[in-house]
Amino acid sequence: MPISGESATAMALSLSLLRSELSSFTASSASLRLIQSTAPLTVAAKTLFVLDSSFNPPTRAHLNIALSSFKGKSAESVKEERLLLLLATQNADKAPKPAPFEERLSMISMFASDILSSLAPLSPAIDIAVTKHAKFLDKSEELTKHYPDVTEQVYLTGFDTLIRILDTRYYPVAHTLEPLESFFRNNRIRCMYRLGDRWGGREGQDEYLRNIRNGSREAEGCRKEWAERIEFIGNGNNTPVSSTRVREAIRNKEESVLHELLTEGVKSWLRERDDVYTQG
Numbered sequence: 714m715p716i717s718g719e720s721a722t723a724m725a726l727s728l729s730l731l732r733s734e735l736s737s738f739t740a741s742s743a744s745l746r747l748i749q750s751t752a753p754l755t756v757a758a759k760t761l762f763v764l765d766s767s768f769n770p771p772t773r774a775h776l777n778i779a780l781s782s783f784k785g786k787s788a789e790s791v792k793e794e795r796l797l798l799l800l801a802t803q804n805a806d807k808a809p810k811p812a813p814f815e816e817r818l819s820m821i822s823m824f825a826s827d828i829l830s831s832l833a834p835l836s837p838a839i840d841i842a843v844t845k846h847a848k849f850l851d852k853s854e855e856l857t858k859h860y861p862d863v864t865e866q867v868y869l870t871g872f873d874t875l876i877r878i879l880d881t882r883y884y885p886v887a888h889t890l891e892p893l894e895s896f897f898r899n900n901r902i903r904c905m906y907r908l909g910d911r912w913g914g915r916e917g918q919d920e921y922l923r924n925i926r927n928g929s930r931e932a933e934g935c936r937k938e939w940a941e942r943i944e945f946i947g948n949g950n951n952t953p954v955s956s957t958r959v960r961e962a963i964r965n966k967e968e969s970v971l972h973e974l975l976t977e978g979v980k981s982w983l984r985e986r987d988d989v990y991t992q993g
């Protein structure tokens with residue numbers, strides 16, 4: 714992990730190293746590759762928190778959702794847990810731009826340091842990995858192989874992602890949610906309310922979960938029992954946060970917005986490399 718006191722881009726993982734890791738991963742038949750860890754994988758963890766994101770770039774919303782995994786926990790209980798920052802090189806909805814994946818991995822390593830600074834003296838193990846799987850169902854099956862001691866994976870998502878996990882259009886050819894049965898048998902989703910009218914406010918988001926719980930969506934294959942595996946958590950931000958808003962603020966040089974939406978390490982990284990989002 715980067716050490717404080719150096720310039721942000723020098724502290725982050727070397728871009729040429731990341732580029733070669735990524736090209737060997739792309740050329741390989743592997744579906745997931747671990748890039749960096751703050752603690753050896755020999756420490757057997759029972760719970761794996763997974764923050765899967767485009768990290769384009771990482772924001773304070775990503776930080777808040779990651780921190781929610783560890784808030785109020787003891788050093789002892791955290792020993793049985795790991796946090797995985799997972800970058801999907803194949804997104805179900807988005808093209809791989811504007812920031813190249815090696816730049817994002819470099820920012821993710823800064824972001825991991827920011828998480829640890831926020832949690833100190835607690836020091837959970839954080840892994841950074843890339844995957845070719847776009848869907849959560851496939852990611853979870855792959856992670857079971859990589860973390861054989863883990864008994865529960867907890868997916869950290871926002872509301873917009875929850876509704877896409879539970880959208881039949883991602884499950885051809887039958888277009889039913891039945892394939893998710895094994896996912897919900899073994900895993901949980903911790904979902905952060907997403908601010909903004911687009912998501913129906915907090916009430917609309919609560920109602921979405923209520924509809925699952927009362928069985929209204931069973932015809933789509935969405936079992937009412939799954940509601941017990943989905944937990945909503947409060948949003949630590951007062952204004953809507955998104956990577957899109959950060960990219961816009963970089964282009965418009967809105968310093969105060971960047972200060973509000975970015976973590977310290979990522980902000981320093983982007984100060985040195987704002988061309989990642991201003992070129993092209």
Ligand SMILES: Nc1ncnc2c1ncn2[C@@H]1O[C@H](COP(=O)(O)OP(=O)(O)OP(=O)(O)O)[C@@H](O)[C@H]1O
Binds near residue numbers: 768774871872907958
């Ligand atoms: N402000 C937020 N509130 C709740 N969840 C969020 C927020 N920002 C991101 N997330 C969640 O974090 C995960 C990764 O998000 P993602 O990288 O797509 O960020 P994004 O800000 O939505 O990206 P973009 O603006 O580039 O579309 C997703 O599950 C998303 O729902």
Ligand SMILES: NC(=O)c1ccc[n+]([C@@H]2O[C@H](COP(=O)(O)O)[C@@H](O)[C@H]2O)c1
Binds near residue numbers: 801
């Ligand atoms: N049904 C699904 O499992 C499903 C649907 C849409 C997006 N995703 C994934 O969610 C993650 C976050 O997506 P966005 O970056 O589009 O917010 C990505 O890994 C994307 O591939 C999964």
